[in-house]
Amino acid sequence: MNIIKLDATPSTNDFLKALLTNQFVENFTVVTAENQTSGRGQMGAKWEVESGKNLTFSVLVKDVLVEITSIFHLNVLVAVSITEALQRFTISNLAIKWPNDILAENKKIAGVLIENSLKSNGEIFSVVGIGLNVNQKNFDDLPKATSLSCILNHDLDKEAVLVSIIQNLKRNVALLQIGDYDKFWEAYNQKLFKKGIPMPFEDKNGVRFMGIIQGVTANGKLEVLLDNDSLKTFDIKEVQMLY
Template sequence: MFKQIIGSHVIRLPETASTNLHALRELNSHRPAEGSVYITDNQTQGRGLETNSWESEPGKNLTFSFILYPSFLPVDKQFRLNQCIALGISDFVKQMITDRITVKWPNDIYYRDKKICGTLIQNSVIGSSFDYSVIGIGMNVNQAEFLSEAPNPVSMMNVLGIEQSLENLSLQLFQSLDRRYWQLMNGEFEKLSADYLNNLYRMGEIGKYMIHGIEEEARITGVSNYGHLLLKNVNGKSWSCDLKEVKYL
């Protein structure tokens, strides 16, 4: 039995602008224990990828960040951390919702075509080694209505129709993330990659994308070792895209 890392120290904040920013401030002043979680019922300025914001009704959802020190992981394999985190969340959500849960590249969790969980990973690198990673997670749990302009949010309440205990769910989610982190630490990269592709949203399906500013119909064929999304159209033209080069339509 492995010692639990993620969730071994849980710090509860009544309110904060952003749990990621709070964790980063902690790192600026000292070195918190690995796996330290900062969780709040009211995150007022939650962030997503790039400039995206995250809507969360106070007391209704899981909003937290945690700190890892993955110094064992070569920097050129940092996408393995994304896979590990996405799978840890996906494993957990599938315990609650058994139908149509997928990972939308790089690490959002989808129910059908709607987003139930978002993740923001902020890495610090010194030379060729990781210094730390701050992982922020926002999961829609008991919120029934969404008022922001986010295009496709959904919650467990919307899907299951029942309210969940945030306390119980958080403990289960920490354990699920921890299991996948141990796989990463043990070097089980091939399993993580295979599981990630098996859970990938739109994998192998023809879909519409904006690629380098041009609308294309293409099929996702995989993800590179560096985390680039691999696509190919029916004429055999292929692309390897980072976040700024492709948009799902």
């Protein structure tokens, strides 16, 4: 496993993308940082963590996606790989909050940001950025966040958690390469946060409504059953779950 360890960097995703433009980078190369000063989440949200307490890393994944329309398959695979890895550390009540935040006991423990690049020869390179709260204890300003340490009441070996996630990712990528999509989608839907439960939402115009999550489409849109029994799909920028 090729791991590049940094003390600090603005963004592990940006570091890995810059590396890709200058040299050949081996598949599944990992860039980790003890302190990420400008980490990003979905839709440009800032990802802030205590230095040295958590895992902030990026992984290069290539030779997996064969067409741009299948991009969300990788999101599903990454989310499932993380939950499978965390189950080995006896983390229970894991859920995937659409599109790919990881929750435990209804609180966020990890976020994922996947950035895809289409090369001139049609090859798709994906930089998978993962932020995982491991040993941080203080979440006073983040009431909907927690860490593995808070859940288990003891600190964990960050390296062991990292290796477990990468091993799961590599194994699952091999399955995806032979077309075994259904396994990951089934696992993703089984762990989909608030699936089948009436809950409030807010659309991009600030309008609130009730709905029931039915699932996620192949291209990553959220399917919600509305009060009038109609089924509507939403993109990530079009709706927010209120919980």
